Amino acid sequence: MLRVTSVQKEEKGVRARLVAALRAVPRNLRDDLWTTARDPLPRTGRPSWQDWMPAFALILVLSATFVAIPNINQLVSLYQLDTSYAVLLGVLQSAALVLALVRPVPAWWAVTIAMVVVAAVAAPRTSDVLFPWTGPGLALQGGVLLLLALRVRPRAAVEALAISIMVGLACGLFVSRAHNYGAGTAAAVLTTVVVVGAAVRGSRVARTELVLQEELTAEERARRTQLEERNRIARELHDVLAHHMSLISIQAQVAPHLVEDPPDELRENLAAIRENAVEALTELRRVLGVLRSEDPLADGARHAPQPTLDRLDELVGNVRDAGQTVTTQTTGAPRPLSPGVELSAFRIVQEALSNVMRHSPGTRARVELGYEPHALAIRVTNTAPAEPAPPTRIAGHGLLGMRERATMLGGELAVGPTPDGGYEVTAILPATPRKPPADPVEDTP
Amino acid sequence: MTNIRVLIADDQMMVRQGFTVLLNAEPGIEVVGQAVDGLDAVAKVAELTPDVVLMDIRMPRLGGIEATRRIMEPPGAAVKVLVLTTFDLDEYVYEALRAGASGFLLKDASAADLARAVRVVAAGDALLAPNITKRLIVEFSRLSGTARAPLKERVGDLTERESEVLSLIAQGLSNAEIAEALVVAEQTVKSHVSRILVKLGLRDRTQAAVFAYETGLVRPSGQ
Incomplete structure (x- = not known):
């Protein structure tokens, strides 16, 4: 019982859906074919379709003209149309083909209406005359349907195809004079062009989507890279900060031991300083716990202190050991800068040199540091490579990181090719004069 | 009872001097030397044979973990290593424990904690900071899946x-x-x-x- 009901229900469901689909047909037809809408030309194709439009238009105009002559000829001789009518209808059909390039749906309407008019006024001369399509006329209609199928949804293309064939059949049926009924041939030709058009469109759409997808992925990757880079920078700076806070807490504890019988006020004050430092450290540890959770640092780097410019020679030495020619030059009087600037400057030079090794191996690199009164200028250049390196499309970690570091400190970073074919990275980091700490040489957090 | 002899290895003079002042102020503890990096620490341990080494992790030339490994390598080594760190619950600290360190200490520990840590490690009859050490070992032994x-x-x-x-x-x-x-x-x-x-x-x-x-x-x- 239950089953019967469910089968009935199912039948009812199928019928209801069928009815709904049939009811939807007029609306779909109106939506699909009573419009000038069509797909935009794809923008992602490499030799842009837009660029090729004039060429396509030229070919279409030529072939439309070429087809118009036999078309008009046949309309006159075989269908016995007045010459003026024949010229008008023939030109209309040819013009529709050209129009189809930009407005496929109206163009299709134009050829279809032209066909009906031709059928209505024609009088086939003999019974072997192809009707209601002349050969050239069928070619034109096929061309329009092909362009239509390339530019609209497959459903709309199929609807247009069905209407074309049905109108053709109707024209044939309503003409009383004897003729060679060409519906079969026409249906085959038109179906073929629509299938081909729809298939080409389908693959193009898929490709476009793929390209879009790739663009999205690349964007996503760039964003993630940036976040990772920011995370790394933040971690390093917090690290330096935590280190200094530790020092404050140690010094605050040591200070009372350095004087004999320190007054209570001093003790209390120093104890408060220590307390604050320890509290700040607790907070910092929390932040760092978040930042450090994903930290793929190389083993060697992990156990070393955060670098400063003191270690620039070491860095350059390593790069030289890797086979890269590097010269260095320092202008102005070197002075200790704030830890953030020192660290960022070191990292920028490091990234720039590793970019040189990656992208232009075998060139000569040059590192210049300029200690200016209120800034540190960094310039890393390399000579032109023997053969141009393949351009990398992905924005490197390196460049991004350098920019982030410079921007964060309120500085600037510029990169680009040099006139002699090499490459140049320039960074200006604001650096106010700083009093040297008690042990400047060993201050390596 | 003889003093506990301590060596301090840190690349920053401020830290070395600070801890020296703090520990020398404690009865029964004596700082016998300072090392500026890992290599120096290994050499000074051999030279001075301290009871306890306060070892920073991040040092130039040779990091504290590798230095600890080298110091603890000889089978008869009686020295105890106490790792100094800016961060607790840190994988470096766990690595240091595996390398042979007896415990770790935050750099901002109070002078009293510092002295207690040195005494506990030297005596060897209890874990240092049992709760934190336990948590650290549990966390990282689970992650490392040895x-x-x-x-x-x-x-x-x-x-x-x-x-x-x-x-x-x-x-x-x-x-x-x-x-x-x-x-x-x-x-x-x-x-x-x-x-x-x-x-x-x-x-x-x-x-x-x-x-x-x-x-x-x-x-x-x-x-």
Whole structure:
């Protein structure tokens, strides 16, 4: 019982859906074919379709003209149309083909209406005359349907195809004079062009989507890279900060031991300083716990202190050991800068040199540091490579990181090719004069 | 009783001097030397034979973890390494424990904590900062998933009582606490502990705790 009901229900469901689909047909037809809408030309194709439009238009105009002559000829001789009518209808059909390039749906309407008019006024001369399509006329209609199928949804293309064939059949049926009924041939030709058009469109759409997808992925990757880079920078700076806070807490504890019988006020004050430092450290540890959770640092780097410019020679030495020619030059009087600037400057030079090794191996690199009164200028250049390196499309970690570091400190970073074919990275980091700490040489957090 | 002799290894003079002042102010503790990096620390340990080394992790030339490994390498090394760190619950600290360090200490620890840590490590009868150390070992032994099978056999060498004592060590109990828990004399616990260390070829109770967690003798959930 239950089953019967469910089968009935199912039948009812199928019928209801069928009815709904049939009811939807007029609306779909109106939506699909009573419009000038069509797909935009794809923008992602490499030799842009837009660029090729004039060429396509030229070919279409030529072939439309070429087809118009036999078309008009046949309309006159075989269908016995007045010459003026024949010229008008023939030109209309040819013009529709050209129009189809930009407005496929109206163009299709134009050829279809032209066909009906031709059928209505024609009088086939003999019974072997192809009707209601002349050969050239069928070619034109096929061309329009092909362009239509390339530019609209497959459903709309199929609807247009069905209407074309049905109108053709109707024209044939309503003409009383004897003729060679060409519906079969026409249906085959038109179906073929629509299938081909729809298939080409389908693959193009898929490709476009793929390209879009790739663009999205690349964007996503760039964003993630940036976040990772920011995370790394933040971690390093917090690290330096935590280190200094530790020092404050140690010094605050040591200070009372350095004087004999320190007054209570001093003790209390120093104890408060220590307390604050320890509290700040607790907070910092929390932040760092978040930042450090994903930290793929190389083993060697992990156990070393955060670098400063003191270690620039070491860095350059390593790069030289890797086979890269590097010269260095320092202008102005070197002075200790704030830890953030020192660290960022070191990292920028490091990234720039590793970019040189990656992208232009075998060139000569040059590192210049300029200690200016209120800034540190960094310039890393390399000579032109023997053969141009393949351009990398992905924005490197390196460049991004350098920019982030410079921007964060309120500085600037510029990169680009040099006139002699090499490459140049320039960074200006604001650096106010700083009093040297008690042990400047060993201050390596 | 002789003083506990301490060596301080840190690349920053401020830290070295600070800790020297703080520790020298404590009775029974004497700072005998300072090292500026890992290599220097290894050399100074051989030269000065201190009881305890305060070791920074991040140092130029040779980091503190590798230095600890080198210092603890000779089988008879009696020195204890106390790792100085800016961060607790840090994988570096765990690495340091595996390298042979006996404990770790935050750089911003108070002078009293600092002195207590040096004394505890030198005496070797309790885990340093039992709760944090335990948490650290549990967290990282679970993450590192070290090989367990070959070590199981060695646990087999322990008597039932010794296994019991080892699991209590791993939970951070001192000798006195273990004695209380098992209702035996503290001296008995001491001899149990030293037999455990000898049988397992371990240096101190910190290493024993790491061992207990890594072999699965003690399960983090079972505490």
